[in-house]
Amino acid sequence: MNELELIERLTAGLPRNASTRVGCGDDCAVLDFGGMDSWILFKTDAVVSGVHFDSVAAPEAVGHKALGRCLSDIAAMGGWPTHALVTIGLPVPFDVEWVQRVYRGMQAMAAEYDVAIVGGETTASPGAMFLSLAVMGTVPRDRCLLRSGARPGDAILVTGDLGGSLVSGRHLTFQPRLAEARWLATHFEVHAMIDLSDGLAGDLRQVLKASGVGAELLASAIPISAAARKAGGGVGGGERMGAQGKTALERALTDGEDFELLFTMPASDVVRLTDTWRGQFGGLKVGCIGRIIEGCGLHLRGVGFNRSLDLDGYVHFQGT
Numbered sequence: 290m291n292e293l294e295l296i297e298r299l300t301a302g303l304p305r306n307a308s309t310r311v312g313c314g315d316d317c318a319v320l321d322f323g324g325m326d327s328w329i330l331f332k333t334d335a336v337v338s339g340v341h342f343d344s345v346a347a348p349e350a351v352g353h354k355a356l357g358r359c360l361s362d363i364a365a366m367g368g369w370p371t372h373a374l375v376t377i378g379l380p381v382p383f384d385v386e387w388v389q390r391v392y393r394g395m396q397a398m399a400a401e402y403d404v405a406i407v408g409g410e411t412t413a414s415p416g417a418m419f420l421s422l423a424v425m426g427t428v429p430r431d432r433c434l435l436r437s438g439a440r441p442g443d444a445i446l447v448t449g450d451l452g453g454s455l456v457s458g459r460h461l462t463f464q465p466r467l468a469e470a471r472w473l474a475t476h477f478e479v480h481a482m483i484d485l486s487d488g489l490a491g492d493l494r495q496v497l498k499a500s501g502v503g504a505e506l507l508a509s510a511i512p513i514s515a516a517a518r519k520a521g522g523g524v525g526g527g528e529r530m531g532a533q534g535k536t537a538l539e540r541a542l543t544d545g546e547d548f549e550l551l552f553t554m555p556a557s558d559v560v561r562l563t564d565t566w567r568g569q570f571g572g573l574k575v576g577c578i579g580r581i582i583e584g585c586g587l588h589l590r591g592v593g594f595n596r597s598l599d600l601d602g603y604v605h606f607q608g609t
């Protein structure tokens with residue numbers, strides 16, 4: 290059983306209450322307490338030593354990543370974070386200085402986005418060190434972006450360059466796209482949004498599933514990062530493979546932890562978006578990589594081929 294199958298099994302029939310507007314299955318839960326212009330966003334996420342970082346990672350970067358992952362999910366809803374709780378599990382004995390440096394990294398990012406860290410829990414861990422965060426945020430009621438809003442005919446866009454985040458170390462230093470997502474939600478009719486944590490193909494599939502649609506990607510439009518090109522060799526359909534047998538294009542499609550935004554919007558708005566984007570976020574790319582179609586499935590088009598894409602996103606573990 291893989292992680293997605295386990296989540297599906299565990300979340301079936303979980304209790305909801307009157308304030309639960311969106312429960313499991315999106316980047317954040319959406320809660321409506323009434324009487325406010327905004328909804329509350331609620332999210333938890335964890336980083337585990339040996340899974341999300343290794344022993345050579347700078348402790349500040351571990352703290353940065355732990356909070357950044359949650360903030361990226363708040364961004365994916367078009368929201369802004371407000372508060373965080375931190376649970377840390379430590380093998381005994383532990384290095385106090387190392388733990389304090391992890392907190393310094395987390396605090397620096399929290400300060401940057403005006404997130405208050407308002408409590409938490411420390412515990413001994415018989416296994417690996419882990420850091421689990423719960424983050425709250427807000428989103429204007431009429432600007433909340435879900436995975437389920439993609440419509441046939443929409444253009445599919447992504448920010449930044451994709452792939453190679455683990456080999457380049459970018460997974461420890463990325464900045465959550467909070468300002469970009471809020472700007473998009475404010476100025477454009479964005480239909481669906483998700484942050485890219487498990488790989489373009491896997492995450493897009495979540496949008497397609499939630500929206501009941503299919504998609505066609507244009508191979509030449511996928512923005513492949515320099516790290517993915519270097520690690521993956523060529524960009525062709527199977528030749529010149531790099532480490533782990535992936536081409537550069539396959540890396541951009543399936544490598545996890547890019548923490549960029551993927552969103553869909555009316556195709557007629559794409560030119561206005563790419564034009565005004567440059568004035569706002571000139572240092573960051575945004576580009577159209579394909580379109581939403583009727584039906585289901587994910588197809589990849591290139592010169593002389595149009596194939597159904599069976600590449601999965603990054604799957605964290607295999608269980609029985």
Ligand SMILES: [Mg+2]
Nearest residue numbers: 316362484486
């Ligand atoms: Mg997410």
